[in-house]
Amino acid sequence: MLPLNVRNLTFTYDGNDFPSLLDINMKVEEGEFVLITGPSGCGKSTLCKSFVGLVPHSYPGKMEGDVEVFGLSVKERSVSDIATRAGLVFQDPENQLFTLSVENDVAFGPENLALPRDEIRKRVDWSTCAVRIQDLLHRAPFELSGGQQQRVAIASILAMKPTLLIFDEPTAFLDPVSAKSLFELISSLKKELSITVILVEHRLDMVAALATRVIVLDRGRIVLDGEPRKVLSDEALKKTGVGAPAVTRLCMNLRERGFELRVPIDIEEAAEELLKILGGMHLG
Amino acid sequence: MMALEGFRFRRGESFIHRSDPRAKFLLSFAFMMMAIAFVKLEFLLLIFTIQIAILANGRCLKDWLRSLKGLIPLIILIIAAQLLVSWSWVSAATYSLRFVVITSTMSWFLLTTSPDDLGLSLEQVGLPSDISFAFTMAIRFVPVISQEFQSVYDAQRSRGLELEKGSFIQRIRKYVPIIVPVFIETIRRTYEIADAMEVRAFGAKPKRTRLNTLIMRPSDWAISLIAVLLLVGTVCLYLFNIKVPLINV
Amino acid sequence: MVEIEAKDVWYSYRHGIDALRGVSLKIESGERVAIMGENGAGKTTLIKLFNGLLKPTKGEVLIDKISTRNISVAQISRKVGMVFQKPENQFFAETVEEEIAFGLRNFGFKDISKRVDEALAFASLERYRGKSPFSLSGGEKKRLAIATVMAWEPDALLIDEPTIGQDLSQKVHLATFLRDISSRGKTVVIITHDVDFAAETCERAVLLSKGVVVGDGKIEQIFSNLELMESASLLPPMIVPLLRRLGVKEFTKGLLGIDEAEKLIVQAVKR
Numbered sequence: 001m002l003p004l005n006v007r008n009l010t011f012t013y014d015g016n017d018f019p020s021l022l023d024i025n026m027k028v029e030e031g032e033f034v035l036i037t038g039p040s041g042c043g044k045s046t047l048c049k050s051f052v053g054l055v056p057h058s059y060p061g062k063m064e065g066d067v068e069v070f071g072l073s074v075k076e077r078s079v080s081d082i083a084t085r086a087g088l089v090f091q092d093p094e095n096q097l098f099t100l101s102v103e104n105d106v107a108f109g110p111e112n113l114a115l116p117r118d119e120i121r122k123r124v125d126w127s128t129c130a131v132r133i134q135d136l137l138h139r140a141p142f143e144l145s146g147g148q149q150q151r152v153a154i155a156s157i158l159a160m161k162p163t164l165l166i167f168d169e170p171t172a173f174l175d176p177v178s179a180k181s182l183f184e185l186i187s188s189l190k191k192e193l194s195i196t197v198i199l200v201e202h203r204l205d206m207v208a209a210l211a212t213r214v215i216v217l218d219r220g221r222i223v224l225d226g227e228p229r230k231v232l233s234d235e236a237l238k239k240t241g242v243g244a245p246a247v248t249r250l251c252m253n254l255r256e257r258g259f260e261l262r263v264p265i266d267i268e269e270a271a272e273e274l275l276k277i278l279g280g281m282h283l284g
Numbered sequence: 285m286m287a288l289e290g291f292r293f294r295r296g297e298s299f300i301h302r303s304d305p306r307a308k309f310l311l312s313f314a315f316m317m318m319a320i321a322f323v324k325l326e327f328l329l330l331i332f333t334i335q336i337a338i339l340a341n342g343r344c345l346k347d348w349l350r351s352l353k354g355l356i357p358l359i360i361l362i363i364a365a366q367l368l369v370s371w372s373w374v375s376a377a378t379y380s381l382r383f384v385v386i387t388s389t390m391s392w393f394l395l396t397t398s399p400d401d402l403g404l405s406l407e408q409v410g411l412p413s414d415i416s417f418a419f420t421m422a423i424r425f426v427p428v429i430s431q432e433f434q435s436v437y438d439a440q441r442s443r444g445l446e447l448e449k450g451s452f453i454q455r456i457r458k459y460v461p462i463i464v465p466v467f468i469e470t471i472r473r474t475y476e477i478a479d480a481m482e483v484r485a486f487g488a489k490p491k492r493t494r495l496n497t498l499i500m501r502p503s504d505w506a507i508s509l510i511a512v513l514l515l516v517g518t519v520c521l522y523l524f525n526i527k528v529p530l531i532n533v
Numbered sequence: 534m535v536e537i538e539a540k541d542v543w544y545s546y547r548h549g550i551d552a553l554r555g556v557s558l559k560i561e562s563g564e565r566v567a568i569m570g571e572n573g574a575g576k577t578t579l580i581k582l583f584n585g586l587l588k589p590t591k592g593e594v595l596i597d598k599i600s601t602r603n604i605s606v607a608q609i610s611r612k613v614g615m616v617f618q619k620p621e622n623q624f625f626a627e628t629v630e631e632e633i634a635f636g637l638r639n640f641g642f643k644d645i646s647k648r649v650d651e652a653l654a655f656a657s658l659e660r661y662r663g664k665s666p667f668s669l670s671g672g673e674k675k676r677l678a679i680a681t682v683m684a685w686e687p688d689a690l691l692i693d694e695p696t697i698g699q700d701l702s703q704k705v706h707l708a709t710f711l712r713d714i715s716s717r718g719k720t721v722v723i724i725t726h727d728v729d730f731a732a733e734t735c736e737r738a739v740l741l742s743k744g745v746v747v748g749d750g751k752i753e754q755i756f757s758n759l760e761l762m763e764s765a766s767l768l769p770p771m772i773v774p775l776l777r778r779l780g781v782k783e784f785t786k787g788l789l790g791i792d793e794a795e796k797l798i799v800q801a802v803k804r
Contacts (some may be wrong), residue, residue: 039700040671054479080488088483094428095476098421100293100400107495109593114489121495134698140295142427146572156484175572177766202700205771241702246729246771250791257799267771271778273800282780283801293610432622438586439623441606442615443681444639461635468667472621 001071003086003164003196004028004051008065011046011055022045022220024065028164028198033190035207035228036200038217039241044200047217048168051198052088053079069164084113086164087157091172093149097141102133102152105141109160127158130193131185147178151185158189165189166198176206183207205245208232209266216240233263291351291394292427300342300396302483304504305405312393317515319385321522325378326529335388339459344395351391352384359383393481399423403496420479430468436465534562535612535688535720536597537583543591544578552578554744555592562688565711566720567731567752570741571766576724577618579741580691583722585609611640614687618694620678629658632666633681640685648684656680656710672703676710689720696727708733713743728756728770732789740765757784 009024020043028034038044049055053074056063067074069086090096099105106128110120128134130152136144141152150170157165167186171179181265187210190197201207208214214231216224218240224231232244233252244252247270251261261275264270295301300308315331322328352359359380365378403420407413440461447458500508521528523524537560544553553575560566568576581587582594585606596609617623626632632706633652637645653659656676661669666677675695682690695711696704706729711734715721725731731738731752738755740748742765748755755761759777762769770789776797787793 039705049479052483054482058479058482078488079482080485083483083485083488090480091475092476092686095473096480098417098424098477098481100398100424103495104400108486109484111492111494112485112488114491114493117493117495120493124495153480160485175766176728176768177571180768205599241700243701246791247775250772250775250794253795254798257795259802267775267778268776274775274779278779278798278801281801283776283797435617435619436622438581439617441586441617442584442610442611443623443636444607444616444685446605446607446639461623461625465622468624471620 002027003030003032003070004198005067005068006050006065007068009067010064011050011061013046013059013061016061018220020220021050021185024220024222026215026222026225028196031210031212032196033187033210034196034198035211035214036198036217037202037204037214037241037242041219042217042218042240044217045168045240048088048166048198048200050074051164051166052086053077053082054088080112082141083109084160085162085163086166087160087162088166088168089150089153089157089277091169091170092175093141093146093153096153096156097149100140100142101137102139102141102144102155103137104130105152106156106159109156113160123159123161129154130189131155131160145178146174147182150174150182154185156190158193162195164196166197166200168200169202170199171201171203176203179203180206183210186210202284204232204243205266208245208248216242228265229263231263291391292347293398293423294342294344294347294395295398296343296396298342298396299503300338300392303396303507304498304500305397305401306409306498307500307504307507308393308397309405310508310515312389314511314514314518315389316386317518319382319389320533323378323382324531325374325381328378328381332381332385332388332455335385338392339388339395342392344392347395348388348391351387355384355387362480368473376533400499404494404496407494408498422435422467425522428473432461432469436462534718536561536595537613537689537720537722538595538598539579539582539589539592540595541592542579542582542589542594543597544575544582544587545590551744553582553589556741556744556746557592557740558746558749560622560689560720560722563596563715563718563720564737565715565735566723566737566739567735568722568724568739568741569726569728569731569765569767574741574742574765576741577693580615580693580724581708583691584613584615586610586615610687611685612687612719613660613689613691614682614685616678616682616690616692616695616779618697620674621667623678627665628663629653629661629666629669629677630663632677633684636681636685642685652680652684655683655713670696672700672706675699675703675707679710679714687719690714692721692723694725695723696725696730704730726767728767729790732756732770732786736786751786753784753789756789 006024006026009021010019011021012019036044044251050067057079063075069082072082074082097105103124106124107120112121128137131154133148133151133155141149171182183206186197199207208228211228214228215222216231223240224234224236232248237244245265247264247267251264251270253274255261261273261277264273319328319331328397339348362380362383366379403416406416406419445458445461446456471523538555539558542553542556545551568579570576575668583590585601596613600715601609624632625634630649633649634645637648642648655660658677669677695707708730711721735752736750739746740755747765748761756769757773759769772789772791772794776794
């Protein structure tokens with residue numbers, strides 16, 4: 001069963017003249033790490049919300065086509081039903097934490113599912129360990145740093161044991177070092193828990209190397225979908241206003257000048273390729 | 285704003301912090317009723333002293349004093365009003381002390397009780413979980429909204445807004461650029477919070493289970509008993525007009 | 534023309550946390566400075582001290598040699614305009630032009646209509662003149678926020694995190710916009726995490742870490758010092774560690790972007 005199957009999805013919010021999502025078709029297999037990116041206003045957030053049913057249940061509008069999460073139709077099932085299979089972490093940690101202790105926040109989801117107390121206890125301990133915040137259990141979320149708060153948000157979603165995790169620009173309010181740390185956490189969670197990950201992100205330089213697949217959205221449509229190196233070196237990318245990582249763009253420019261190199265997606269690969277064309281010689 | 289600090293929960297491990305919210309509520313309610321019913325200086329001083337002891341135990345005297353500082357204008361008003369009406373310093377002292385005792389009752393209760401526990405106690409007393417949760421969340425977001433006001437105020441000051449200048453009417457209108465953005469942002473925030481709650485399956489089951497529940501310890505039962513006795517005593521003395529020295533004579 | 538100076542400035546919030554511990558720096562007229570550091574390092578506190586919203590606990594902040602303790606926020610803002618992180622946090626008017634007129638009215642300008650026209654043109658927002666500020670996109674809101682401040686022509690512009698939530702093309706527009714402002718003789722001070730944006734827009738970088746200045750100098754020197762950047766919890770532009778691996782020791786400002794790097798490599802291969 002596919003974690004995610006989007007078929008001919010077109011969605012127009014009530015009161016809008018134009019659809020926010022147009023004819024979206026995508027299948028996500030188990031174990032993928034999908035990076036979704038695109039310019040502001042391209043529909044990324046709307047798409048994430050449709051993966052868990054917030055669109056159309058909480059955001060009225062016309063929805064054509066369907067989204068299936070592990071076989072369940074997002075149109076027919078409630079958001080609560082989907083919540084135990086697909087979890088969504090939002091940008092702003094402030095609005096995802098409702099209580100005065102980390103423990104209570106992480107327990108919130110399982111409590112809603114009316115699980116027995118020992119099960120809740122087990123899940124809280126397990127998920128806080130998974131995101132390495134077990135020492136913060138009795139702290140108040142507002143005392144924590146942005147990065148720590150996002151970890152609490154992730155733990156609170158993990159506690160519902162979804163096998164598909166979706167992140168909508170989770171590092172928007174974090175500084176670069178905290179952002180890097182969070183991406184590393186997401187990557188290791190994926191490996192340790194064998195879950196499927198969908199990450200919406202602008203900062204491609206930090207995440208391009210982590211993804212198995214990149215999807216580029218522009219004005220509600222999918223314009224590129226494929227292996228990171230292919231997508232990031234595609235000509236069409238420039239037109240959407242999305243910036244490939246600097247080292248990728250550098251090497252693309254050099255390729256245009258006639259140099260033979262593979263397209264890198266991180267610094268290591270770029271260094272390798274460039275050292276080759278420099279014949280092992282050093283610059284400066 | 286500073287006055288509100290005296291009513292905001294501060295974490296602690298003291299006896300009063302660890303006491304059950306329901307017991308504490310009964311006791312603070314009893315104190316409040318007694319202060320309303322018995323307007324006698326010596327008696328109020330007694331209750332006042334007990335409250336100080338409670339605050340000291342909870343290590344929140346400093347916060348409580350801050351709240352008093354904010355209430356000074358009102359206290360002065362009460363003193364002035366009493367002096368005008370009765371020409372008696374004793375009377376002025378009594379009524380202003382009564383005001384302090386009543387507000388201090390709310391103060392020590394809120395300073396030592398976490399909103400999470402408050403919500404939990406409401407739930408355990410029988411209130412639907414939706415309502416108790418709304419209550420807890422409102423309290424949890426008060427500091428956030430207060431911070432918003434500050435940020436917006438700062439932003440508008442940087443655009444030349446000067447609240448201290450102008451006629452009374454002009455000054456009221458100057459609050460519009462502060463209230464409108466906060467209002468809009470708060471509404472926007474509620475959508476995000478609602479989304480976050482939904483993806484955590486809020487509403488999935490009619491009755492939620494709880495990881496931590498409140499359990500009444502023997503000391504909590506004792507406090508509750510004392511509170512109930514005080515309340516019953518107060519009602520009796522008041523209704524049957526029984527005069528007891530030092531309390532209402 | 535305005536000179537902003539911090540002299541051994543200390544600032545503690547009420548709960549006893551020292552946000553700034555002995556910060557001294559001077560920003561001359563017309564400079565383009567990026568103030569950087571991890572969240573909590575004291576950056577926002579510093580610019581709030583620059584425009585008088587906060588007064589130092591110890592030390593002085595001087596605007597054109599006058600202490601901020603002796604002038605009001607309104608007076609300082611007239612010279613040193615500040616744009617906050619969330620433009621939505623200050624919009625309240627029914628139309629974009631009223632939003633721009635607000636500051637102008639507060640400062641007692643008479644030629645409000647003219648200034649509003651100019652501000653709209655400068656920010657390319659003419660077609661939104663009569664629309665609600667809330668109907669603008671994220672990037673347009675940022676431009677509007679900056680335009681409302683530029684309307685009263687302060688000598689300096691302090692901007693807190695101009696690039697949050699902006700995509701690449703919006704950032705490119707913003708960088709050009711800020712360079713235009715700078716070319717009019719204004720001082721531009723931005724707080725940012727975005728090293729690429731800072732490299733595009735500024736010539737000087739000040740690094741704050743835990744309330745102390747740990748680095749202050751030409752942006753290319755600061756960004757190419759990998760140990761310094763790490764100590765301030767910052768990641769340098771991607772090009773820098775790459776070029777270092779290829780042997781580059783000295784960095785010019787141009788080398789922080791890919792065009793110069795490209796030329797350098799092409800030249801090296803030709804040899």
